[in-house]
Amino acid sequence: QKEVEQNSGPLSVPEGAIASLNCTYSDRGSQSFFWYRQYSGKSPELIMFIYSNGDKEDGRFTAQLNKASQYVSLLIRDSQPSDSATYLCAVSPYSSASKIIFGSGTRLSIRP
Amino acid sequence: DTEVTQTPKHLVMGMTNKKSLKCEQHMGHRAMYWYKQKAKKPPELMFVYSYEKLSINESVPSRFSPECPNSSLLNLHLHALQPEDSALYLCASSPLPGQTNSPLHFGNGTRLTVT
Numbered sequence: 001q002k003e004v005e006q007n008s009g010p011l012s013v014p015e016g017a018i019a020s021l022n023c024t025y026s027d028r029g030s031q032s033f034f035w036y037r038q039y040s041g042k043s044p045e046l047i048m049f050i051y052s053n054g055d056k057e058d059g060r061f062t063a064q065l066n067k068a069s070q071y072v073s074l075l076i077r078d079s080q081p082s083d084s085a086t087y088l089c090a091v092s093p094y095s096s097a098s099k100i101i102f103g104s105g106t107r108l109s110i111r112p
Numbered sequence: 113d114t115e116v117t118q119t120p121k122h123l124v125m126g127m128t129n130k131k132s133l134k135c136e137q138h139m140g141h142r143a144m145y146w147y148k149q150k151a152k153k154p155p156e157l158m159f160v161y162s163y164e165k166l167s168i169n170e171s172v173p174s175r176f177s178p179e180c181p182n183s184s185l186l187n188l189h190l191h192a193l194q195p196e197d198s199a200l201y202l203c204a205s206s207p208l209p210g211q212t213n214s215p216l217h218f219g220n221g222t223r224l225t226v227t
Contacts, residue, residue, distance in 0.1 A: 032214070034215050034216070042220070043219060043220050044155065044202070045218070046216070051213065088154055092210075096168065096210075097209075097210035098143060098160050098167055099157060100157070100206075100216055102154035102156075
């Protein structure tokens with residue numbers, strides 16, 4: 001089982017709709033969870049991070065964490081064409097909190 | 113613009129060359145990282161420095177040699193690389209090693225091609 005798993009996509013969402021990205025992780029003791037956006041040929045850019053169960057909102061983005069289910073998600077409201085990118089879920093495992101392990105990423109395409 | 117600066121942006125080197133990648137941050141972060149990213153793959157952790165000491169080496173071949181001269185600088189020395197080492201090399205920093213609210217901040221990366 002991979003440490004961090006994401007559906008590779010592509011996920012196609014119409015402009016203005018809600019995009020929902022999902023991620024599961026294997027280390028039950030993981031403490032910190034991150035979402036990064038990466039445009040083709042560019043470096044990853046932090047969108048937000050979460051470490052408590054529940055929801056965390058920042059503008060059009062909402063991260064949701066459920067530690068019991070070992071599941072973290074990212075919702076993007078009012079999706080824009082500029083949101084088209086690869087979204088990387090990253091987790092800091094309990095076994096080594098200094099490590100941050102990335103999932104394989106979900107490619108999101110917003111169609112006008 | 114990123115607050116983590118990497119140089120050079122592009123590097124082409126032969127298999128017998130020695131070169132270095134450089135990374136600098138002035139955010140006062142105490143952890144610095146090297147990641148390697150191949151096309152259409154996620155970043156893969158290579159090394160972590162915590163408080164200027166090497167804390168994690170992910171079994172990286174010895175042809176890659178990291179160095180952290182001070183809390184703001186991180187180098188990656190390259191020697192006798194193979195063509196399969198061609199990739200985007202990403203430097204990152206985080207405020208405090210191993211803390212729950214300490215995300216990675218990436219530089220723009222160095223695109224390395226080994227011929």
